Amino acid sequence: MRIGKQMSGFALLGVILIVLTATAQSPLADSSKRSVLRGAPVEYLFPEQVTLPVGKPSPVTLHFRVAPGYHINSHRPKEESLIPTVFSVPGNAGVRLESAAYPDGTDFVLPLDPGTTLSVYTGEFKIQTRLIAPRGNQLVQASLRYQACDKSACYPPRTITVPIDVIGN
Amino acid sequence: MKRNTIVLSITLLLLAVLAWAGWANWEYRKQAAEKRAAMAAKAELIRSSSSDSPDAMLTSSPLIGKHAPNFTLEDLTGKKFSLASYKGKALMINFWATWCGPCKIETPWLVELRNQYASQGFEILGISAEDDDLAPGDKAGWARDKAAIAAFVRQEHMPYPVLINGDSISDTYGGLEAMPTSFFVDRSGKVVAVQLGITSKDDMAAKIKKALAE
Numbered sequence: 001m002r003i004g005k006q007m008s009g010f011a012l013l014g015v016i017l018i019v020l021t022a023t024a025q026s027p028l029a030d031s032s033k034r035s036v037l038r039g040a041p042v043e044y045l046f047p048e049q050v051t052l053p054v055g056k057p058s059p060v061t062l063h064f065r066v067a068p069g070y071h072i073n074s075h076r077p078k079e080e081s082l083i084p085t086v087f088s089v090p091g092n093a094g095v096r097l098e099s100a101a102y103p104d105g106t107d108f109v110l111p112l113d114p115g116t117t118l119s120v121y122t123g124e125f126k127i128q129t130r131l132i133a134p135r136g137n138q139l140v141q142a143s144l145r146y147q148a149c150d151k152s153a154c155y156p157p158r159t160i161t162v163p164i165d166v167i168g169n
Numbered sequence: 170m171k172r173n174t175i176v177l178s179i180t181l182l183l184l185a186v187l188a189w190a191g192w193a194n195w196e197y198r199k200q201a202a203e204k205r206a207a208m209a210a211k212a213e214l215i216r217s218s219s220s221d222s223p224d225a226m227l228t229s230s231p232l233i234g235k236h237a238p239n240f241t242l243e244d245l246t247g248k249k250f251s252l253a254s255y256k257g258k259a260l261m262i263n264f265w266a267t268w269c270g271p272c273k274i275e276t277p278w279l280v281e282l283r284n285q286y287a288s289q290g291f292e293i294l295g296i297s298a299e300d301d302d303l304a305p306g307d308k309a310g311w312a313r314d315k316a317a318i319a320a321f322v323r324q325e326h327m328p329y330p331v332l333i334n335g336d337s338i339s340d341t342y343g344g345l346e347a348m349p350t351s352f353f354v355d356r357s358g359k360v361v362a363v364q365l366g367i368t369s370k371d372d373m374a375a376k377i378k379k380a381l382a383e
Contacts, residue, residue, distance in 0.1 A: 153366030156300035
């Protein structure tokens with residue numbers, strides 16, 4: 001009986017070990033699917049899931065990261081020809097975007113053009129949104145449109161998907 | 170009872186150690202994956218960044234040594250321009266976009282270089298490639314693009330042909346993943362140099378001379 005109990009304890013230990021091993025490898029597997037590995041300069045970080053009161057505008061802070069060596073135009077670039085960073089939620093998403101507050105851009109000067117100051121985001125930045133959720137679970141495929149550059153070249157405007165699991169209750 | 174307690178304690182301790190090891194391993198792998206991701210993005214971003222020479226930004230293109238792919242594009246007035254009609258001239262095919270800051274920086278250099286070398290048989294073809302995923306039927310979007318290109322041309326006083334809809338020939342020129350991208354073509358129509366991103370006026374002049382050489 002005692003031996004049986006000890007055996008079941010070891011079996012439990014084995015199961016936990018397997019789970020821990022699998023968990024330990026998951027970040028690598030996940031990151032290989034991330035857009036940054038494919039060269040996309042902007043990555044959505046989190047939250048993946050939010051729980052909001054139904055029908056009430058609620059704050060949700062979205063976190064993004066610009067890859068090292070890149071910068072993207074802020075929401076209010078200093079020149080009209082530059083493409084601003086804009087977050088949007090599709091009209092048919094169920095969840096509505098009441099407002100989005102963007103951070104101020106950081107001043108950035110290209111070495112080859114010291115007379116021009118750009119307003120950009122680098123590293124991690126946050127967009128403060130207010131979302132209105134219906135009852136139930138909605139997987140919202142929101143979007144972030146941006147245009148990235150480095151010190152010598154610019155990359156075409158791109159839109160990344162911002163997936164958020166919104167639970168309204 | 171006492172033995173059970175000892176076994177239970179050892180099991181719990183083992184579990185705690187394993188949990189800690191698993192968490193530490195997870196953190197380590199996460200950080201390593203993030204580092205790799207950042208490195209991968211950077212590697213794609215700045216080509217040949219290991220070199221400090223002006224040629225560091227020069228991409229090796231499969232087009233070098235081959236004939237520049239022919240195209241026919243229109244300028245803002247609807248006039249058609251064909252690459253084939255420039256046979257016998259050295260050319261710089263300069264892809265640019267209105268949203269591209271470095272393109273704006275290098276344009277005055279292009280104007281000066283074009284004026285300097287035109288008498289030797291050199292010409293520039295500026296080609297706007299906005300790559301903004303406009304649908305063919307998006308008349309307002311195309312009109313907005315055209316207005317932005319026209320404003321850029323006026324502002325920069327570009328004396329050479331500026332063609333539009335460069336995205337339609339992007340694939341034949343290697344995909345044009347960044348702006349500006351320039352192809353230097355010799356008098357026989359062969360690509361002798363490619364430049365991704367901005368370098369310097371002197372570097373461009375050297376490539377133009379290479380294109381002018383027989």
